[in-house]
Amino acid sequence: MKPATAAKKLGVYLPATPAAFQEGVVSRAELNELQANPPEWLRELQAKGPHPRPVVAAKLGVSIAGLARGGVTEPLTTEQIEELKRELPEWLEKERTTQAEVRKETVRLKNLKREKESGQG
Structure with missing residues (x-):
């Protein structure tokens, strides 16, 4: 899926995500992994x-x-x-x-x- 769709599903502001996330494509499995085990940048964005x-x-x-x-x-x-x-x-x-x-x-x-x-x- 597009990064914008993934960001929406994760509840984060796309321009604040890392460049690699913004420029890539996120598979359903990757999205599930991000939701289950969020990396530090995602936890930080969701919290702050x-x-x-x-x-x-x-x-x-x-x-x-x-x-x-x-x-x-x-x-x-x-x-x-x-x-x-x-x-x-x-x-x-x-x-x-x-x-x-x-x-x-x-x-x-x-x-x-x-x-x-x-x-x-």
């Missing part, structure tokens, strides 16, 4: 970043779109993410509330669908 937007969004409890609305367009390190959590800017509070409402609605709709399906069966 910089993290890609999906990881940043998950760590902050917001959507990727919420990050963009908050002006976060670049990868962040774990330290920067923790700083945002401590400062809790207004946009982050708002986006967390929005994300929580979206999750609640998703669960409600899922339960409603399940009820309808069990009523018809």
